[in-house]
Amino acid sequence: MQKIKYLIIMENTVLERNYNEIISYIGKYKNNVSQTNAKKVIGSFKEEWVNTIEYSGEDYGNALIIYSVGVFELETLSTVEVELLSEKIKFFDENESVKYKLGIKTALFINLAQCWYRLGDKYKKNIIDSCKKYIYYLIGCSYNTSYSPSAYKFRTCNKYLFQSLINESIGLTSPGYFNDPFDSPIRELLNNDEEFSQYIRQAYNDCLKVSCFSSNIKLPREDEKTHQIIHKEEKLKGALPEYLNELMWAHYADSHKGVCIKYHFPNSFTKFVHNSDGITCFFYDVIYSDSDISQYSNKDSINMKDAFFLKGKQWEYENELRLLYFDVKGREGYKVIKAENCIEAVYFGLRCSEEDKTTIMNILKDKKLITIDLRDKQTESPIKFYQMEVDKEHFGQVKAKEIITDAM
Incomplete structure (x- = not known):
């Protein structure tokens, strides 16, 4: 029993440390991403932060938005970076704990569309599919309570x-x-x-x-x-x-x-x-x-x-x-x-x-x-x-x- 308690304490400590890192990341790069620091912005984003989605979904989502801007700002953009970004956004989008973080998803999908756009017209389907998800969540943000008119x-x-x-x-x-x-x-x-x-x-x-x-x-x-x-x-x-x-x-x-x-x-x-x-x-x-x-x-x-x-x-x-x-x-x-x-x-x-x-x-x-x-x-x-x-x-x-x- 003592070992289980220890594991729980360790897990909570890791989550808290990751959460603090995310908050620091957001504070450092929010509205401060450009071509000159794009590689650093991408490199500072840690894969293990994904484990904090249920613990701090909105903050992880905001960090992911910054990461997506970093990808877009890369001086030389390759399919690899955009596909990786697409995978991260897809995982966030399908996570039940952030189901209704529609504003964040709106930003993520329009950023993804812009990244595909930078790669050229041969990625037309990817661009349009990302735009569709962007519009879907944009409309969802304006969704009203059901009425009986x-x-x-x-x-x-x-x-x-x-x-x-x-x-x-x-x-x-x-x-x-x-x-x-x-x-x-x-x-x-x-x-x-x-x-x-x-x-x-x-x-x-x-x-x-x-x-x-x-x-x-x-x-x-x-x-x-x-x-x-x-x-x-x-x-x-x-x-x-x-x-x-x-x-x-x-x-x-x-x-x-x-x-x-x-x-x-x-x-x-x-x-x-x-x-x-x-x-x-x-x-x-x-x-x-x-x-x-x-x-x-x-x-x-x-x-x-x-x-x-x-x-x-x-x-x-x-x-x-x-x-x-x-x-x-x-x-x-x-x-x-x-x-x-x-x-x-x-x-x-x-x-x-x-x-x-x-x-x-x-x-x-x-x-x-x-x-x-x-x-x-x-x-x-x-x-x-x-x-x-x-x-x-x-x-x-x-x-x-x-x-x-x-x-x-």
């Missing part, structure tokens, strides 16, 4: 709509496919001619997908002064209900020939999956600004809020709520994800054809909206249907009249 989506009646209703799915698209070239600053940032930006652009286009909804109510947020959670705060005071927004009908529902679908998403719909799948999915309210979005084409970095959730003031009427989906293994183009039992109601436009209405109602007649309350009690409700009509009492406005079906 109600949101509206205006759609044109076509085979893609019908298929999405049959499969109970939602389509998402890469930012590069947005209709409006000034829809988000991320497009301006990625238009940067600097070569490394092209790799980041490819990573975004491969992995990031967005779907846009309309919601008059902000997602719950914490008040900066009181730290109380604010619920059901209006985006625009006195705004008409989403399904009465005439501009949305005109721009996104084929001038009333289409439909407006009301969704109610469960908390489980959004997620941050920290495993080999590398998937994150979450909602965020769009922020409208008078700022000149084109300014971002001259920048080499951008924060998450500005990148994907900043939009010109002229679009404020949309009250947009965005769903971001990022898959590290994704490919460029469109992505379809399941959204089962999330449709609450369908509003048919003034000019929606009888054929399209019948098709949609037949597709959805046996489907249900399922909601789960705070006590995990599950409730099933039939999907409701409404016909938009001209509101004769209010000039220039429409109203919704519920369609009573046999199923009800």
